[in-house]
Amino acid sequence: MLNALVPVFAVIVLGHVLRRADFPGAGFWAQAERMTYVLLFPALLVNTLARADFGDASTLPMALGLMAGLALTGAGLLALRGRTGLDGPAFSSVFQGGVRMNTYVGLALVAALHGPHGLALAAVAMVALIPLINLMCVPVVARLGGGANGHGMGLVRELAKNPLILGCVAGFALNLSGLRLPESVYEALAVLARAALPMGLLAVGAGLRPGALGGALRPALWASGAKLVVLPLATALLCLLFGARGTALDVAVIFAALPTATSAYILARQLGGDADLMAAIISAQTLLAALTLPVVIALLG
Numbered sequence: 001m002l003n004a005l006v007p008v009f010a011v012i013v014l015g016h017v018l019r020r021a022d023f024p025g026a027g028f029w030a031q032a033e034r035m036t037y038v039l040l041f042p043a044l045l046v047n048t049l050a051r052a053d054f055g056d057a058s059t060l061p062m063a064l065g066l067m068a069g070l071a072l073t074g075a076g077l078l079a080l081r082g083r084t085g086l087d088g089p090a091f092s093s094v095f096q097g098g099v100r101m102n103t104y105v106g107l108a109l110v111a112a113l114h115g116p117h118g119l120a121l122a123a124v125a126m127v128a129l130i131p132l133i134n135l136m137c138v139p140v141v142a143r144l145g146g147g148a149n150g151h152g153m154g155l156v157r158e159l160a161k162n163p164l165i166l167g168c169v170a171g172f173a174l175n176l177s178g179l180r181l182p183e184s185v186y187e188a189l190a191v192l193a194r195a196a197l198p199m200g201l202l203a204v205g206a207g208l209r210p211g212a213l214g215g216a217l218r219p220a221l222w223a224s225g226a227k228l229v230v231l232p233l234a235t236a237l238l239c240l241l242f243g244a245r246g247t248a249l250d251v252a253v254i255f256a257a258l259p260t261a262t263s264a265y266i267l268a269r270q271l272g273g274d275a276d277l278m279a280a281i282i283s284a285q286t287l288l289a290a291l292t293l294p295v296v297i298a299l300l301g
Contacts, residue, residue, distance in 0.1 A: 001294060004112035008105065009290045011198060015205025033203040033262075036104070040199055042167030043192035044107070045123050049171025051186070052120030058248030059121065063128040065239030066252050070129060072238075073231045074099050074136050084222055088144035089274040095140050096268065097223030097281035098231070100133055101258040103164065104200030105286075109254050109293070111197060114247050121251040127168045129255065137267060145272030207262045208286060209279045216280035223260070223281045228292045232257040236300035250301040257296040259285035 019029055077098045081091055103126055110118040174181070213220065235256035239249050260282055268278040 001113065001297060004109060005290075005294055008108045008112065008201060011108075011201040012105075012205040012208075012286065015202035016208045017205075018202070019206035029203060029206040032199060033207070036196060036199045036203055038163045040192050040196035041104070041107070042163045042170075043189045044119075044196040045126075045164065045167035046171040046174070047186060047189035047193050048116060048119045049123050049168060050174035050181070052116070052123075052171075052175060054120065054124075054175070056117075056121065056246075056248055058244040058246060059124055061242035061244035062121065062239055062248040062252045063124055064242045065235055065244055066125055066255060067128050067132055068238045068242075069231055069235030069256055070099055070132060070136070072234050073226055076230070077226055078140075084219070086219055089268075089272060090219055090277055092141040092144040092271075092273040093264070093268055093275075093278040093281060094219050094223045094226075095144075096137050096264040096273070096278065097220075097260045097285065098226030099136055100260040100264045101129070101227075101255055102204060102261045102286070103130075103255075103258075104197075104204055105289070106255050106258045108197045108201055110251055113254075114250065118247055118251055121248055122255065123168050123171065125251060125255045126164060127172075130162060130165055137264070138271070141267055141271045141273045145268070145274075204262065204286065207265075208283045210283050210287070212276060212280040213284055214280075216277050216284075219277055220281050220284040224285050224288055227260055227285060228257060228288060228296070232296045232300055250297065253297055253301040254293075257289070257293055257300075259289040 018024075074095070077095050084091060084094065086094060106125075107119065107122055110122040114121075232253055236249070236253050239252045244252060262282055265275055265278045265282060267273065269275040
């Protein structure tokens with residue numbers, strides 16, 4: 001497990017070092033992250049799902065456990081809002097930090113630990129979680145942050161054009177239809193897929209802002225406790241209750257225990273949340289996850 005985790009976080013650190021050294025240039029990292037999000041990761045998902053075997057009986061229980069754990073954790077955070085002593089925009093960042101997850105890190109860990117079968121299960125987890133996460137986060141940030149209306153057709157359109165969801169849908173469609181594309185197409189997708197994980201991890205490291213942690217310790221601890229401890233525990237218990245076992249349980253625990261996603265910063269900035277606090281929470285959780293993930297996977301996976 002450590003042999004799988006250490007390289008992932010080493011590449012994240014490398015991305016941070018390269019950005020701090022201004023290599024290869026200030027404009028590179030935003031474009032690299034966009035290319036990874038729009039092209040490389042969808043290619044990875046299509047290539048994995050199109051040829052995956054979904055005979056694992058734990059697939060549906062895993063998806064149900066992940067969704068139920070996420071909903072339970074989000075409801076708990078909302079119920080405890082008054083105890084945090086935070087204003088609306090700050091709490092909206094804590095909420096995002098407690099429920100969002102960095103799929104770049106998750107896919108890299110699952111690929112290292114479980115190979116193609118794990119990646120197929122990870123794609124199922126993403127299909128289950130990405131719409132639910134957005135349905136939870138967008139209205140909360142819009143309402144508490146004082147931004148635009150966070151529901152209705154605007155949210156539906158955002159989900160419908162999400163490249164990760166589109167990649168999953170295309171892969172599932174190819175798998176279920178039995179349509180076999182020319183082998184050269186799969187080879188081209190495989191070439192792109194091999195670039196997805198390292199580029200995604202480098203972009204995660206480049207986005208870290210450790211300097212933003214000053215003065216944000218208490219809300220960062222609220223968000224990190226929910227995301228790195230409560231959500232994995234709730235997800236593991238619910239997955240077991242629903243009947244998930246083996247690799248499916250492990251994938252569920254990994255995804256539940258991931259640090260929050262860098263996309264949370266963009267949403268906070270767009271909808272009036274506390275973007276500076278969000279940057280601090282993202283950095284804190286990414287650093288803490290290097291310590292908590294091995295423990296959580298060992299105990300619950």
